[in-house]
Amino acid sequence: TTQLLKPLRLLLLGAPGSGKGTQTSRLLKEIPQLSSISSGDILRQEIKSESELGREAATYIVQGKLLPDVLITRLVTFRLSALTWLKPSAAWLLDGFPRTTTQALALDELLKQHDADLNLVVELDVPESVILERIENRYVHVPSGRVYNLQYNPPKVPGLDDITGEPLTKRLDDTAQVFKKRLEEYNKTNEPLKKYYERSGVLSTISGETSDIIFPKLLNLITSQFGD
Ligand code: G5P
Ligand code: MG
Numbered sequence: 001t002t003q004l005l006k007p008l009r010l011l012l013l014g015a016p017g018s019g020k021g022t023q024t025s026r027l028l029k030e031i032p033q034l035s036s037i038s039s040g041d042i043l044r045q046e047i048k049s050e051s052e053l054g055r056e057a058a059t060y061i062v063q064g065k066l067l068p069d070v071l072i073t074r075l076v077t078f079r080l081s082a083l084t085w086l087k088p089s090a091a092w093l094l095d096g097f098p099r100t101t102t103q104a105l106a107l108d109e110l111l112k113q114h115d116a117d118l119n120l121v122v123e124l125d126v127p128e129s130v131i132l133e134r135i136e137n138r139y140v141h142v143p144s145g146r147v148y149n150l151q152y153n154p155p156k157v158p159g160l161d162d163i164t165g166e167p168l169t170k171r172l173d174d175t176a177q178v179f180k181k182r183l184e185e186y187n188k189t190n191e192p193l194k195k196y197y198e199r200s201g202v203l204s205t206i207s208g209e210t211s212d213i214i215f216p217k218l219l220n221l222i223t224s225q226f227g228d
Contacts, residue, residue: 002031002219008226009116010093011197013190014124016182017131017138019211020095021147023124026215027093031222035085039076039097041145043067044171048142062172064181066189069102077110086114094118100189101196120225121197123190124214125207128183135179139168152211 008031012020024036043061046054053075060067076097085092098104111117137150141161148155148168156162173182197203204221208214 002223002227004031004033004091004222004226005228006119006226007089007091008034008093008120008222009091009111009118010222011098011118011121012093012095012124013121013193015126015128015131015186015190016179017135018124018126019214020124021145022153022211023215023218024093024095025146026211027218027222030219031091033091035090035092036095037076037079037092037097038095038145039072039099040095041142042075042079044140044142044145047172058172062178064173064178064185066099066185069100069106072097072099073103073106077106080110086111086116088114088116090116098193101192104193104196118197119202120222121203122218122221123194123203123205125205126214127209130209132176132179135174136176138171138174140171141166141168 012023014020021038021041024038028034028036043054043057047058047061048054053071056071057067066072076094080086084090098107108117134149134152137152139148139150139155139159140146141148141164143166144161144163146161146163155168157165159168160166161168173179194203206214206217206221208217
């Protein structure tokens with residue numbers, strides 16, 4: 001495992017299917033000090049529990065559209081504030097939020113009030129051509145956010161989560177048609193968001209066709225800046 005000497009506050013960017021969730025679970029395993037929040041996982045849990053918010057979120061998600069900034073920002077910052085994440089010493093990573101510059105500004109504002117900041121933003125750059133197949137073979141365990149792929153990392157028992165033995169499900173938005181829409185949304189919002197983080201000097205890009213290629217590069221980047 002890896003020890004951090006400085007608190008890492010990382011945001012992972014990347015197209016749908018680029019491996020944000022996959023890299024998140026590997027980092028959590030490798031760096032015990034880290035916690036994570038995934039906006040998509042939170043929304044899928046809300047949908048599963050049939051909350052009012054979940055019902056509203058589902059109307060956007062099934063169309064591959066982003067939720068309104070106000071709604072998602074309220075949801076994620078509420079979770080951030082409920083944890084001890086706003087202490088300057090906390091080390092954490094975000095997957096899927098912020099996704100627009102409006103969301104980025106709102107998060108920065110909140111962090112600034114607590115003398116904290118995002119200190120690393122990493123874009124996972126994976127060719128679109130290899131992503132679609134991943135999505136069609138993806139199964140998820142909603143309560144934990146664990147992701148599987150029937151070829152790449154299949155569950156030990158078909159259809160069941162490795163840890164809890166609970167059933168896996170398909171995501172509502174993992175069809176070829178909705179995926180296309182999600183990619184379009186990503187391509188629209190990602191450039192301005194990247195520019196925003198480029199200006200504050202925290203943006204890095206890691207390219208690779210597989211998560212196995214990307215992970216060591218990502219870990220290297222983190223240890224060179226935050227490790228011993
Ligand atoms: P999400 O949930 O944030 P996306 O679209 O950003 O969803 P997604 O699809 O969750 O991202 P990922 O996390 O980047 O992709 O990828 P992953 O799950 O780790 O990997 C994909 C699959 O490939 C898995 O099956 C994995 O096992 C497999 N895999 C990984 N690596 C490899 C490899 O090297 N090789 C192979 N063969 N397979 C591999 O957002 C969903 C929706 O929620 C709303 C929006 O509606 C959004 O569309 N939302 C927001 N709306 C507004 N603002 C926000 N901030 C929002 N956040 C969420
Ligand atoms: Mg994900």
